[in-house]
Amino acid sequence: MMVMTRWLNPDEQRTWRAFLAASRTLMETLDRELQRDAGMPHAYYEILVRLSEAPERRLRMSELAELTGSSRSRLSHAVARLETAGWVRREECPTDRRGQLALLTEEGFATLAAAAPGHVEGVRRHLFDALSPAQVDQLRRISEALTDHLSRP
Amino acid sequence: MMVMTRWLNPDEQRTWRAFLAASRTLMETLDRELQRDAGMPHAYYEILVRLSEAPERRLRMSELAELTGSSRSRLSHAVARLETAGWVRREECPTDRRGQLALLTEEGFATLAAAAPGHVEGVRRHLFDALSPAQVDQLRRISEALTDHLSRP
DNA sequence: CCCGAATAGTTGAATGTTCAACAAAAAGGC
């Protein structure tokens, strides 16, 4: 049965809009910097990071999708793009013939290593430098609560 | 002169990744719900909201871009799309012959009114229900600090 | 063992976004 909408009160409205504006602006800023300095969007940078952290710098497509929070389709397209850039290569999975492994090439690793300092500096300048240590802690708790809540049933 | 990169410590790393995951998942969830229930992405919903709040439900393209935090190009494309959907109309600006006004049609208003309860409910369920009142307050302060910081020189 | 269901990944089309280039009008210095 349809119930009354639980509208946002003015404080909630203000919070919601502030969050929208802040997260959008932050991501767009970092995206633009990364595009300018490393020739790739942030989503692609994340893929390279996750691969660089994996054993032998390789991961199943499905795990990579999980880690980067992207759909399989999106990852397929992205890896195709990264492959033509020479930063990633695909290999057959030895244990599952449906599977594919994505692996970071030397060139991809070098590109990542070159991009990382500038990007990390950006994250620090645009995010951490704006917040007190207490706020950083709060943001972590809030984010983890959110992720937790969103991944429920 | 090039200086040492200020790398993220483990806590900062955890915070950054948690924030990334949470904000991305939240936006994707709301986007999917809105697409399913109202046939439009969240960015378009925001355009309709801002128009609905403006005097006479009309705004200059540049103001609308500012309010929705989008580039002029993006807004041009979006409004073109909303126009073919019949939700928005364009008009010449009487005071500036370069200008265009975007205005919400009756049909657009009705669509927005139909979509709003479901969307607001989604925001409440996915965001506010996950946080304590104190955390909501913290999130507002953090977001405002961030926006403030990002809009500096 | 076999068959239906679930899983892994890709594909192409439709949709959104970005970027650079552009045209038109307004602003502003002198």
Place this chain on the structure above:
DNA sequence: GCCTTTTTGTTGAACATTCAACTATTCGGG
């Protein structure tokens, strides 16, 4: 008033993401 600069908005191409459809393989019950 004239000329440069700035502002306003659009355009098309390149790029990225979503969605639904599809193939291939593995899993799991009987």
